[in-house]
Amino acid sequence: MLTYSFSERKGESLYEYLYSRIKEDILSGRLKAGEKLPSKRSLAENLSISTITVETAYSQLVAEGYIYSRARSGFFVAEIGERLSAATGKKSTVISEICTEEGRYVADLTANYTAKESFPFLTWSRLMRETLSEQCEELLISSPSQGIYELRKAIADYLFQFRGISVSPDRIIVGAGTEYLYGIIIQLLGRDKRYALEDPGYGKIGRIYSANGAPGVHIPYEKDCVDLDALYKSGADVLHISPSHHFPTGGVTPIGKRYELLSWAKKINGYIIEDDYDSEFRLSGRPVPPLQSIDSEGRVIYINTFSKSLTPTIRISYAVLPCELSEKYRRELGFYSCTVSTFEQTTLARFIERGCFEKHLNRMRTLYRARRDALLQCIKKHPHYDRVKIKEADSGLHFILEIATDLSDSELKIRAKEKGIKISCLSDYYYGEKADSQHKIVINYSSLSEKNTEEAVERLFEII
């Protein structure tokens, strides 16, 4: 049985320490390829740590390819030797693999992935099996560039029922993730256009625009909307926003300002990219209608994804284009193959058509509401509750925790990391100069389970 002394552990979390020890033993050859690792439970007992700690360490090792799991028989050491020797750049290889992985924390409050235990595997598996056994012929016909009709029809029906968006399926484009669709939209509108992004905002969006040769200009986001004066002055042609739930502030743009944004787009003959990424999870209050649904001028490109509502690991997103642009797409970019597997497109179409998606969303809303409430309660009953303020907790899967502290945001993050908690601060999401003393933590709670909520809150308060 593997035995490690945890006394050598320094700043690392239990999980991280265990992960590192096993990894070292694999790299040094003490654990050999094919060797079976102890079961999570028995290792946990042996080391007097929780099963969850072992599980997290194992998951990380699996994700990085050091070990693999085999159904009903457990975890085994992967052939790491081959991997090391196959490459010329030996060491750097493995290191770089590791750098791209994430998640070795007790609680990761920066991750906005979906709750692990809540993907409807059984239903999905049944529908996939059904699809594969019944639709053999159609499944091998290449999907139209925009995605199969059945899926676009299902999405159109869903949008009509739940978001008040009335759109014909021929204006929908299905693609492998919103990141891919951003690239397509840049190709469609042109690199010569000036794209405006919210500041603060989701940093990845800026990187995608840059990588696609269309670096964005940044417009200050204030309270609940981008600054309209700054927008007019920016000379932008296209504005990329998330009016229903701004990331990271959580702001919701009120209806009046939505009309002002539309009138900006109309005046300059530009476009608004409405990124509605987690609108399914408005947990209380009445939803504000999407810009797309109140746009009479064909100025809004609506984008949404199944990453938040289903799982980010099936890569299915979609864009709703104004008429004019959907025709332009077919004319200029219709040569592209659809990037989503027909198998999964068909399965998802059935999943939506048969009401499974709606049911799933309801279940998830309940789950996330419970998570949020448990977390808020934990925070509120804490003796030092007077030192924090909770903001924008009603929609989407994150809120802001403002704390009274003398620490800088960087110090906050370092301390949290030492406690095994990964956090990000509002200041991380500014493109320009960052005020490093806002003390606003962005709390993504969707991946926080009942088990670690209390511990996470306890540790959070410890650092302030």
Add this chain to the structure above:
Amino acid sequence: MLTYSFSERKGESLYEYLYSRIKEDILSGRLKAGEKLPSKRSLAENLSISTITVETAYSQLVAEGYIYSRARSGFFVAEIGERLSAATGKKSTVISEICTEEGRYVADLTANYTAKESFPFLTWSRLMRETLSEQCEELLISSPSQGIYELRKAIADYLFQFRGISVSPDRIIVGAGTEYLYGIIIQLLGRDKRYALEDPGYGKIGRIYSANGAPGVHIPYEKDCVDLDALYKSGADVLHISPSHHFPTGGVTPIGKRYELLSWAKKINGYIIEDDYDSEFRLSGRPVPPLQSIDSEGRVIYINTFSKSLTPTIRISYAVLPCELSEKYRRELGFYSCTVSTFEQTTLARFIERGCFEKHLNRMRTLYRARRDALLQCIKKHPHYDRVKIKEADSGLHFILEIATDLSDSELKIRAKEKGIKISCLSDYYYGEKADSQHKIVINYSSLSEKNTEEAVERLFEII
């Protein structure tokens, strides 16, 4: 029972005619939403046409969303009314849907999709089910940007065994189709580079480079390689080629010229993108080693896809990057999410690991060889065989049929279309001026079934 008089049929094929009549009846409301269509067999009997004709018409209608199929109960009329009324741009909607679809021919010799009946649905379905039931937890962890390790490892092992390419998994990038990967490579190498493309070549590649803001320069392809002098003079930094099976000529670049290409890349410090799209289907003779496997300078980006070898409808391709570029990828583009579903990545990894992929390839090689042989035999035993020449029939899934005729290539294509045969000519694939009198038909035979081979050949000879 639906009854149509085929006497009104003009230039259309039987299939196309039937398709149009049913579509009209749906659009006019004579066939109502939800109404069951007659079975393929009974409609075929009623109209005295072949079941295949009905099948093709139905497939097309399904693809376009006019009808849908339900397992074990048949075909039904879709709710087309909704679809028409949901859009503002009523008519154009449906028309544009139709324009993006393809394939209403008795034989489509331009299509290089995989044989419909030959996807291993049972095995795939079993592995997918297994994946979904066993790997629940890991499946919801976001795939690393480059793809999950298991799949990259499986691909690396496959490449080593079957293509003599030795590469560590960390240099592999999995993406949703080669088209997506071309875009990523442009982002990686930069839009300021000059990209050289083969002329003639696969037109889509040129369109993708242009859409990504890096329009290519065209280098004449002569016999079995791009013209090296022209390449040097072009000032290109990057050369995109398919040395193992050029499209559309079918040329295979011999080893000597491969070394010359590599030395070009070394001299100018540039890169070669080796698009090995159907190398699995060399049907006779010894394979020439891929450029990647003889590149000692890290100048080759190798790209391949499962579109040809498995099915284009699961979108999985991969690129093998030189060390330096794979590090650059992680540094500059590693923020991208992988575009392929983890479910399908995992399933494919198992499919390869367990030898199913190899078995499948062998089966497909046998099938395609039989198709090619049947087609060649049909051509050779035709009374007018003296009027044609067959070229480059040994590798990949297409060959060239040179015919003696006074017709221009455009006339050839129109006549073939009238006969229900879709063909393309070599002259279609030139970027610059096209010599419209080469009389070289590009025959993609992978989708040609036993049933329609004879008819297709008969019709082909009729037009010349």
